[in-house]
Amino acid sequence: MAPEMRSQRLIGNSNPRYRWEQYWKTEEELKAMKKPIRKYYERNNELIQQYTFIDKLLDSSLPHDLIQEYHNAAISASLPNIPETITEEAASPQPMPGTPISPNGKPLTFYILTSYAPFEKYGNDLENPSPTPPMPDWEPEEEADSNSRIVSVAIFINLVANTVLLVLKIIVTLMTSSVSVLASMVDAALDFLSTAIVFITTRIISRKSAHDKEKYPVGRRRLEPIGVLVFSVIMVTAFVQVALEGLGRLTSGRKEAVQLSPSAIAIMSSTVVIKGLCWLWCKAIKNSSVQALAQDAMTDVVFNVFSIIFPLIGYYADIWFLDPVGGILLSGYVILNWSFTCSFHISQLTGAAASADQRNVLLYLTMRFAKTIKHIQGLTAYHAGDKLNVEVDVVLDENMSLRDSHDLGESLQYVLESVPYVDRAFVHADYARYNSSERQH
Structure with a gap:
């Protein structure tokens, strides 16, 4: 002993x-x-x-x-x-x-x-050893905590940039009747709203309270994907309205090509540059909220480039319907893009299973952990937000003391939680391969 x-x-x-x-x-x-x-x-x-x-x-x-x-x-x-x-x-x-x-x-x-x-x-x-090529170590992508300074700075800078761009887009929209530009202005308004949602969400997560342990025993980390989910739903809903506006313009009988002024083009071009810089910075920060902002910035770069191209080509080629068609296509792009994001976060928040590769890695860890584990009766890994919850059922010798089985199970739990994409692990120790929980299933 x-x-x-x-x-x-x-x-x-x-x-x-x-x-x-x-x-x-x-x-x-x-x-x-x-x-x-x-x-x-x-x-x-x-x-x-x-x-x-x-x-x-x-x-x-x-x-x-x-x-x-x-x-x-x-x-x-x-x-x-x-x-x-x-x-x-x-x-x-x-x-x-x-x-x-x-x-x-x-x-x-x-x-x-x-x-x-x-x-x-x-x-x-x-017996016949062969040389093996050098293999780099695996560097897990550790997610930046919502309380970290780099996350706060990234979200704040995006909030400031989106506020400035929203004001500029409103000016451009008042200067022209382009549906593509209108779609860009709606996009800027939603960018501001979404960044505000992310900013408020991260502030709530980082806020400490004496009663937090009672109200939120495992913390408020799941507010991040919920904030992104709300953001996605708002984006999809708003651009459905923009697409309807484009359809209305096509069927209105008005057949005049829209002209963009040089100042409008300059403002739209500045949006592309600013959003491109935001995307380059945010994509390097491993945090679900900041990654959502990076995706939004990349969407804005594509969106604003085509918001300039469609009206310009329509004006110089005298194709009146190109602008409303462009607005509808851009709206469809945003709707499709954010629908996938929405679906992804819904699946993670509703307990989607881990990938087969992740499950196999966790199974391998459990299999190798200790010689006293006689059988692995079951291993379930599922999302509870961005990371995984893992439940493992192991069979130990029935003569093992409670003290030994407790220490072994809790040690396995700690090691499972050392895997970067695991949030929490739960280990159940049994003395037989057949138990009442199996009869229920």
Whole structure:
């Protein structure tokens, strides 16, 4: 029952099953392939990096440290203070990019644990080893928190830019009767409204209250996709009205080509430049609200370019119907674009299943975690907003003590939550492969 022996008894030695790097394809190899085959191997490369990340996570000191710290906490009745290392053969003290952080706030150190059977890991490859190409580490895309300064600055700058552009678009609309320009003005008004929604949403998320833990036990992070969803619905609804205006112009009998003044063209062109800069900046910030603003900025670039082109071509080619048709086409583009965004966030907020690749990576992690896990009875991964909730049912020995089963299950939960796209994990330990919950299904 010594801490080190107990963690060894519950988890065992690290026993990676595969040498993933042998399947890695280099950039030169990928370029020589045809497109469908290249796409297959690019997906393979991404999966190989994720499986390697899981191997390094499980080969680190984290699983053993957690078990040992539960032991120490039970004795000292103090909060966990996980040590930085365990006494194993050190391979490299340098943490890889995206290395998980232990509860004491320090990066984990990874180890090579050498007591597994080599042929179980590599099979016959060790008899005829072949050189493997260098494989870059997987760098998980960590999402920027809504409280972070860069998110706040990005949203505030977008709010200011959209306010200025809205005023300019109103001026242009008053100067011309173009349906395409009208659609652009509506788009600017909705940009302002949507950015205001995102700004207010992030302020609410970052606001701290003494009663927050009671009212919102898991925090208010889901307000972000809800804000984007509301934003998407407003965009679709408004551009349906713009499309109807274009149809009304086509059937009104008025057959005059619309002329844009130089000042109107200059204002529309400035919108393209400003929105292009906003898009370049926002697309690099991994946050669902800022990504929605980046998508909106990209839509605006396309929208405003064609809002200039349609009236100009219609005027100089004397094609009167090109402007209202352009307005209808632009409205259709926005409606289609934001309908997909709306559908995506609805599916995530209503508990859409994780992708097959994500589920397989989580299943691999659970399978490799500890030798005392006899069976994996079930693994469910589903969206609860931008990230995943994971539910795992594992079967342990019926003679295992409550203390051991609790510490093992909670350690597995912590490691699952170390995967970047997992928000929360729930582990259920059973002693039999058949239970009452299965009878209900």
